[in-house]
Amino acid sequence: MGVLTPLTSRLRHPAQVVVAAFGLTVAVGTGLLALPIATTTGESAGWVAALFTATSAVCVTGLALVDTESHWSVFGELVIAGLVQVGGLGIMTMATIFTLLVSGRLGLRAKIVVQAETKTLSMSDVRHVLRKVVLFSLACEAVAAAVLTTRFFTGYDEPFGRALYLGVFHAISAFNDAGFALWPDSLMRFVSDGWICLTVAIASIVSGLGFPVVFELARSWRHPRRWTVLTKITVWVTAVLLLLGTLAFLMIEWRNPRTLGPLDEGGKVLAAFFAAVMPRSAGFNTLDISQMQPSSWLTTDLLMFIGGGSASTAGGIKVTTVGLLAFVVWAELRGEGRVNIGHRSLPDTAQRQAVTITALGVTIVGLATYTLLALTPYSLDQVLFEVVAAFGTAGLSTGITANVGTAGHLLLVVLMFIGRIGPLTLGSALALNRRARHYELPEERVIVG
Amino acid sequence: MGVLTPLTSRLRHPAQVVVAAFGLTVAVGTGLLALPIATTTGESAGWVAALFTATSAVCVTGLALVDTESHWSVFGELVIAGLVQVGGLGIMTMATIFTLLVSGRLGLRAKIVVQAETKTLSMSDVRHVLRKVVLFSLACEAVAAAVLTTRFFTGYDEPFGRALYLGVFHAISAFNDAGFALWPDSLMRFVSDGWICLTVAIASIVSGLGFPVVFELARSWRHPRRWTVLTKITVWVTAVLLLLGTLAFLMIEWRNPRTLGPLDEGGKVLAAFFAAVMPRSAGFNTLDISQMQPSSWLTTDLLMFIGGGSASTAGGIKVTTVGLLAFVVWAELRGEGRVNIGHRSLPDTAQRQAVTITALGVTIVGLATYTLLALTPYSLDQVLFEVVAAFGTAGLSTGITANVGTAGHLLLVVLMFIGRIGPLTLGSALALNRRARHYELPEERVIVG
Ligand SMILES: [K+]
Ligand SMILES: [K+]
Numbered sequence A, B: 001m002g003v004l005t006p007l008t009s010r011l012r013h014p015a016q017v018v019v020a021a022f023g024l025t026v027a028v029g030t031g032l033l034a035l036p037i038a039t040t041t042g043e044s045a046g047w048v049a050a051l052f053t054a055t056s057a058v059c060v061t062g063l064a065l066v067d068t069e070s071h072w073s074v075f076g077e078l079v080i081a082g083l084v085q086v087g088g089l090g091i092m093t094m095a096t097i098f099t100l101l102v103s104g105r106l107g108l109r110a111k112i113v114v115q116a117e118t119k120t121l122s123m124s125d126v127r128h129v130l131r132k133v134v135l136f137s138l139a140c141e142a143v144a145a146a147v148l149t150t151r152f153f154t155g156y157d158e159p160f161g162r163a164l165y166l167g168v169f170h171a172i173s174a175f176n177d178a179g180f181a182l183w184p185d186s187l188m189r190f191v192s193d194g195w196i197c198l199t200v201a202i203a204s205i206v207s208g209l210g211f212p213v214v215f216e217l218a219r220s221w222r223h224p225r226r227w228t229v230l231t232k233i234t235v236w237v238t239a240v241l242l243l244l245g246t247l248a249f250l251m252i253e254w255r256n257p258r259t260l261g262p263l264d265e266g267g268k269v270l271a272a273f274f275a276a277v278m279p280r281s282a283g284f285n286t287l288d289i290s291q292m293q294p295s296s297w298l299t300t301d302l303l304m305f306i307g308g309g310s311a312s313t314a315g316g317i318k319v320t321t322v323g324l325l326a327f328v329v330w331a332e333l334r335g336e337g338r339v340n341i342g343h344r345s346l347p348d349t350a351q352r353q354a355v356t357i358t359a360l361g362v363t364i365v366g367l368a369t370y371t372l373l374a375l376t377p378y379s380l381d382q383v384l385f386e387v388v389a390a391f392g393t394a395g396l397s398t399g400i401t402a403n404v405g406t407a408g409h410l411l412l413v414v415l416m417f418i419g420r421i422g423p424l425t426l427g428s429a430l431a432l433n434r435r436a437r438h439y440e441l442p443e444e445r446v447i448v449g
Helices: A004-011 A014-033 A047-058 A074-101 A111-117 A123-155 A160-175 A194-209 A211-220 A229-253 A265-280 A294-306 A319-333 A348-375 A380-391 A405-438 B004-011 B014-033 B047-058 B074-101 B111-117 B123-155 B160-175 B194-209 B211-220 B229-253 B265-280 B294-306 B319-333 B348-375 B380-391 B405-438
Strands: none
Touching: A014 A047, A014 A074, A014 A405, A047 A074, A047 A405, A074 A123, A074 A160, A074 A211, A074 A405, A123 A160, A123 A194, A123 A211, A160 A194, A194 A211, A194 A229, A194 A265, A211 A229, A229 A265, A229 A294, A229 A319, A265 A294, A294 A319, A294 A380, A294 B348, A294 B380, A319 A348, A319 B348, A348 A380, A348 A405, A348 B294, A348 B319, A348 B348, A380 A405, A380 B294, A380 B380, B014 B047, B014 B074, B014 B405, B047 B074, B047 B405, B074 B123, B074 B160, B074 B211, B074 B405, B123 B160, B123 B194, B123 B211, B160 B194, B194 B211, B194 B229, B194 B265, B211 B229, B229 B265, B229 B294, B229 B319, B265 B294, B294 B319, B294 B380, B319 B348, B348 B380, B348 B405, B380 B405
16 A cells, blocks of 8 residues: 555544644634733633634634724734635645545546555645645735735725735635625725625635636636536536626615615626625625515525535535535436436545535534524524534624623634535545545544434 | 237326316315305305315315304315315326336336236226225225324313214315315414324325335335335435424424423423324324424425325325435445445436426425415515425415415415425326337327426
């Protein structure tokens, strides 16, 4: 087994690795944010606020217990940005490595997988992937930061230092789908500013596709027919969700005087598109969510629950999962014996994994919704929105985050953690499990759950 | 192919047969209920109320646009009871025949199926099944009517004629899971009356198991190990749902002064059990639903969406569907290559059918919830409850049925119709589809959806 053995034996328990890494980062972040110098008042924020904020940052969720700008000092804000960066890169690199290693789940035929199957995946391959992920992330963030800084500097008369600070913070927050903003009303003041909205939206969409897809698109965007199943599903489901989401918000909110109503037609389209992108799971908002119609909340719930692409900074059960389920249903309705996507047949195991991840996601959201309904006086609309926002690491809120009580806050902390690492570790563990048996190691079967 | 050909060719398009039969019955019922003699005032109820009530009765849903007792005359009430009886028997017989005919979907090995596979299923077999279903239903209704009549006569000082009328009406309504009651507050006045509550609950549970299961239990209830997969899943999922449902209502409502609060401990357990049985989908209530906690509404939503057993008068996506999904998830989490239930391996096709029925159910409920949210001023809690009650043919309501407007009423009519015939026709069509190809008739492939 040569080089493969020690690596897979370390990766055979992905849940443990991921939980440990994220838990440790959250602990460090909590410690730093609990320091007196982390707040503007110079008093400690207290451990609940520190834990909540650190978890929200590391899990790139963006739910805020306290107003980020006024509550945290520059030191505190830098800690948050750092946690977001570590959390975002961490999830991307771990997820990318797992996805490539176990990609039998989608019949992906990436080069590195062929190597894995011929047992030559080595630490140098892993380092190669890591380097690509980190460099690509930093490059994207630099571009986004440059555009945002220029805009804040030229369009809003911010001093250059401040513009740069705002530009870098929000570029990191956007590319890592974290959704922390340095204005109490998120990005509402920029609702009609195409530069800012589109920069944030594009950064979020690109990072939300996930690295395996981004790299394949970079290699062969001119040849859609040659794309792997993973890339085809991710691109198409993403496009359909963005289109339907935009149309839904336009239809529902067109005349609402507190959301789209006051905007001109171009502004309406921009704001509706932005509202459709953000639940994927960047989590900024340019419209006042608390004033949206209940149908818009439901639309947002759905988009947040689905989330973005596999191996991305986006959360949710992932567009690939939903795409697979849609193909299964379609094949079944047409009476096909096999589920075919493009010219590939979808293995039964992949179908079962999609069902499992969806079912567990629904179960977790359901149980958490119950609990929060019991803990708070809020209605199902608001509680469901908050729970899905935490589970899907989207971080949008109807405004009840600060008021759900300490038990509610701890529930949200757990939910953010599960939502962030759950689908990844579960998906990869299921796939590794399968793969492990493919390697004929039945005695060492991985037990997950 | 002998006798089989004409029969299967008629049954190959189950959707058409079922839609036509139910549509025709609804049309006749609407006509009768629109007659002036159907109301107490002697004026026609109008076609919306007549259509709504007829659909609700034929689909054994039980949602009521108007108060049944005060609005409809005895003629009107007899029409409703007749429609319930026709609808209930119709769904049971059609579903039983389909289930037996296509039972490859669960690996069921009923005698009649073996006959089907050896091509000897004849009209006399169908008549045999029909006779069994009708006789068993009438026998159960007679027993329930006798108990209820006795109780109304001896316990509530009703004159014998009136007690008999009430007993027969509610026995029919209970055994067919229709949920129409002749009191404006349903059965709330009998909340602590074990005779009435348990009679209604048992009638509903038995009919909600479905005939294939009931007949197998009657044959071999002493040998649970020999039960077919269908029976095992139905019995176990039913038991678990009833237990968890009862516990949930006890926990959530124990101290609620407007529901369980005023009752003694025995009364609390009886009322919570009744509340757990009714969403399966009889749809009576002894507690004031509008005063329940939001968590209880969510519990009820879940139970109504799942519904009862296949080939029963209960609605929903069926306990078998949920049971199959649970087994798929469990097998996947344990890393099993195959999904085994008892000593049988579950075919991949059955897994895909369960996924398809669930996914379409969620989609339909989602779309209807959107539409009703847009049409009415009610909150998500109430709208979702109403939609699931209509789709699951449970007919419980938080009290908004009368006030959702004509468009809302027509939406609920469509939803009741889809909820009643959708899972049946879809399930059987999917299974027949598979079966048809098993017989090598690929050119005549059934298209459903
Ligand atoms: K986020
Ligand atoms: K009912």
